[in-house]
Amino acid sequence: MKRIAVIILLGVLGFFIFSGIYSNEAFTEFGNVDLNNRVSNKFITKSVTDENDIVEFGKSSNLETGSANYVTSIVVNYRSFDTLGEVTVLFISSLGVALLLGTLGGKLTHKYRANFILRVGAKTIFPLIALTGIYIFIHGHLTPGGGFPGGSMIASAVLLLYLADENFRAKMSSFKLAESFAGSLYVLIGIFGLLTSGYFLNNFMNTGVIGDLFSAGIIPIVYVLVGLKVGSELTGIITDFLKVEVDE
Amino acid sequence: MDFNALILFMVFSAVLSYLVSKSNIKLGAYSTILFSLISLIILFLGRNNIGNEFSLLYMNFRVTAIGWYFSLIMILIYSMTAFFNPYWMEKILYPSSYNFLYLFSLAATVGLFFAADLITLFIFWEVVVWSSTFIVPLGKSRKAAVVYFTISSIGSMATLFAIMFVYSKSGTFDINEAFKFLASEPLTATFVFFTFITAGLTKIGIFPFHIWLPLAHGNAPHTFSPVLSGGLVKMGAFIAYLSVGILPAYKAFSTSMTIMGIPFQIYLLMVLGAISIVVGTLMAIKQDDVKKLIAYSSVANGGYILIGILMMDQVTFAGSLMHIFNHAIASAAAFLTIAAIAHRTKTTKISELGGMIHKMPVSYVVYLISIISLAGIPPMGGFVSKWLIVQGLASKGLIFIAFAAFFGSIGSFLYVFRPLAGLFLGQLAPKYENIKPSTLVMKIPMVILASMSVFFGIFPKYLLETIGEIQTSIGIDPIMINGDTITTINGVLNTNKVAAIFGFGFVISLMIFLVLPKSRKVGLMDTYTSAEFIYTPELYHYANSFYAPFERLYKNHPSVEKFLGKFAVKTEELGILVNSLFFSHKPSVTVLWVMAIATLIFLGGVDI
């Protein structure tokens, strides 16, 4: 009975949301978006500060943002402050998890000895995954992906090692340092931009030709830091979850 | 001395008194006497300040004749009551704060009476309320303070609404200017009149706002009850005056329906005043606690005062202003005598006392005089003022109101007699055999106040001349007084003759009393029934259930207290409902609310 009532309520609500959204002719229908009506228009032509008519891959150079990946240009340049906030969200939630679960005992939930295949396999795969992760965040301005997926990959690699190698578990605290280091450096880069050019998180490095590896100014640097930070934070969250309650 | 200096002095004297009390409690208490007396003298001698205007910070003041008159009463009551403060310092939980709040509330009342704009008026009004609110719970009841504050804020919030409303229409806060536009807008004027006067009604204790008086007056510290009853209640009269005197009520209501020649708006309030007289009288008769008894008599007297002020004419208004003074000194004196008794006996219940005349004769005389004055019996001041009020009412043909006034006078005989007989006369309970009479310092204010009651009863002209000047200053005909003869439309009163007659009667009865053989005194324990010894002789004291047969007549009366109590309970239940409806540890409850509300809002706001 309760379920039916809730379904009816949500049905009515859904109906109103639908009609509220779609009865508005200004709400562009799915797929009919005209980018000229949106701020994204300028992101495509990279002409927020300088007017550009057309940006060409492999030819245009010294643009306001050198990223070939538009999403990356938004994430790290145009709306870089959001990204800083995003990193902070991850930082604070890993900290929260640590505060909540970190006081628990430091042992794995399931005591086991990793078998041979896991140990050898992990050691073999670890560099590959890590390398892929690093590749992804270094090429974040050229290909899909970036600091967050790359960081997650590194975290998964580390997790694998964590499961496989008991000695490795003792060294986990160094990730806290990496996290702190990466975060602080990110902010410091921003402040450096503020000091040199007057804008926080300004792209103070020259941008090269679009499509080159070293073409995107601070983007790769930021993405490396974000990747490290995300990797260490996710690792921290997972290791905290693996701890068990100690009876006091 | 300028009065801005007076107000500053009064504020600083409060702070100073606090500091003095911190070092020496007794000294601090004496300082309240000193400071309030100095203020009284400055105010009394500074009558030539009337008409002056001055400002402090953002507050503006204007000294008016009526403001001066009210201030004088207020400071007089405060300074007289202050004589009792030294004896209560050890008994009160926060003596220094008490002294501070005592003088601070006094300063605020004076500021209130001199206010030139409505914001200043409201500021001081609220300051008086909160500063006195913190004194009340030092006495016997915590609940009293809450009821007092709540009822007061019902009034003050209504008044604030009126003030803001008037400001939004007229664009000024100046008391004399702000209300002027109402003269031509009867409907708005009706609204403003009722909201603005509410604060006054709550303060005077007009039905149905009267319930705080017995609670707060009856339970406040004994040294503060006189101030509450004699002093602070009169602030309400001031607001009532503003609502008919400054707010052009009669002019605005000139086109509205009239009852007995009075606009129905004003008549309605007069009826409330009449109800207060009846309720106050009936309830006073029932009371066993003297303080509550006097508090209810204040309700009744508040009714007289309100009716008189609402008339705004030559006779009744003068009577009312005079009654404000008479009631102030008489009820303050009555409360002071009770305080003096409670100082020795620790109780104020009539049934627990008796025979106090043997121990405290001065208190007895003072109490006798004041309560006679309260009841409006000649030759005291209260008689003159009540006579004026009744005369005024009768001349206008306001039968119902006048009937209530008569009823109040007759009923007052009953409640006057109860404490007189039960508390002062009769047998003395054995446990009070060894109590001492009240101290000299306590006797000073009691005697002063009592003699004032007598003096102004016999020579009312000294008071009525001042009142006449006030009447002239606000544009109504002054009361006609020639020597000690007061002339009204259908009656003449020569107070000297009245006093002489009563004095003659008093002498005769004194002679009879002296000539007749003395009655034998019987101790309270000197009693037995059927050879059985009585262990609880108090129950056989005649003060116990004094008016039992009479009270039975209205035992199951409806009561505002019960109604408001129910209201409070309902509010609390509503709060619990709010709590259980909206606040849970389950997210689903709130999410459901969010979705339901969203659906509702979209239902009304989305074009489909």
Next chain:
Amino acid sequence: MTNPVLLIVVPLLLAFLSVALKNNKKQLLFIAAVFNVVGVFIIENGSYVIGGFRAPYGINLNLDAYSHLAVLVINILFLLIITMSNEKTKEFSTVLLVALAGLNGMLLTGDLFNLFVFLEIVSITGYILSTESKKYKYSFNYLILGTIGSGLYLFGLIILYAIFGSLNMADISFKMLSYDTGKLVVPIFLMFIGLAVEAKLIPFNGWVRGVYGNANSLIGSLFASVYAGTILFVFGRVFGQVLVLSEYLVAVFVAIGVITLIAGEVAAFSKNKIREILLFSSIAQSGLVALLFVTGLIFPTVLQLLNNIITKAVMFTIAGKISDDADTDEADKLKGIFANNKIIGVSFTVSALSLIGLPLFYGFYSKINLLLGLFSKINYFVAAFILLATIIEGAYFIRLLVKLWTPGEEGKESNIKFVTDRKVEFDFNKKVIAFMLSLIILLAGISPSLVKTNLFAMNKLLNEENPSYMFELKGGM
């Protein structure tokens, strides 16, 4: 230093560093708080873009009179609160540093999506802080509701983006002026829900009782004062200045505000625990502030908001400390507790009286101003409701104060022997700061012109009748 972004990034930097510098976390928190308090006096008004990209495209921070006042007050209160409850900050230093950054970010940002990010940061710090009481079910409730709320905010915002093609506050505000806002009921109300959950408006605030009711002196006062203040300032920004509301929505929001006000006061009236009284009073005040913002009164509303958060900082600190030390915060069990803690008692009393809006205290000044505002807008009914709420508020606060000051049974004179046995020791910091704050309340009440000319030199801008929120779209320092 004139760029306000430092108010956000310096605490953030210190937060990141504090993970490495474990032993000096507390000092870092203090340094950041002091830095921000100094900073708010140096920063200059204007629009600051992040990354050098001009405003509707990049994110900008907007420091005008309104947000300047907001950061000023919030940072000072933050410093005072962490100093008052100095002994409790150690465990949560990093969280508090991030919270400080997030709060400043919320107040300063000129971008609606960036606001969402900072809102999330602040909410997550809130969830973490709320776990301090070990009442996890309430934290969980808070988390779920907060997340749903901000999710709905984002939903509404994206719909707005699809319509206007921008996320920038000023840009959207400008575009809305020439738009039939009656068609925007769904997105704007969804955004409203998001902020209402955090701003404690009934019925969106199911989490408040569990979280506030169990918070200690530090966390309770932070929530009730700094967090509530920030979210309400942001509420005022978004719904009072940025979004142009249709008449229908104004009516709806005012109704929700009035319901919150009255229901909050009534619920507070039915409570006996000090913190519950205070939390319901906070709810009521939030409703009041929200409805005033929606009616377009900026200046008086800010005054009332300041009144609420300053007094709540004092009162929640005291209530939390009492509850920490005495193991209860039921007023009936704490009769006369102020008899032994007079300075604290006076501070609490002054705060309570100011909150009721009695004269000689700052609250009166704000109450008069908001009534004047409402009457000038012919909003008589709202004014009447506010006055009604004041009566209820006065009743329960006086009842509470009377209980805490004057112990005694009915019918017996108040006496020291009725004072509760429970002992509460207030440390030096709490006494000094609480007393100082109450002195400020008193001073501001006695001479509001003093405050007006010094603190509110910016009142001219706040006072202007500008229903929509606009500023020059510019970049640079």
Next chain:
Amino acid sequence: MIQYVSIVLMLIGIYGLLIDRNIIKIIVALNIFEVGLNIFIVSVGFVSGGVAPILTSVNSNSALIYVDPLPQALVLTSIVIGLGTTALALAIARKMYNAYNSLDLDEIGGMDND
């Protein structure tokens, strides 16, 4: 179509929040809601016939029709925030299980019995 589905997904998530008493299920429902929201965000930026917003040697010209990159950037932020809150929610859920020995909100009990 996918836009409608995303809204329906959000409603399903809310349905779960309303019906479920199990903490873990509530968290899952919250995630369903967030997924729906994220799909909605992305869908708002879709341009029919547009290409992925990356300049490559194939799509080498900014004059081409691209889908709106901004919602994609926003959704990235939204996902990460969702991840953070989920992690925290799960941590709190674990503490709740330890404290109350149950994952059922009804069993954990109401407001006034703690």
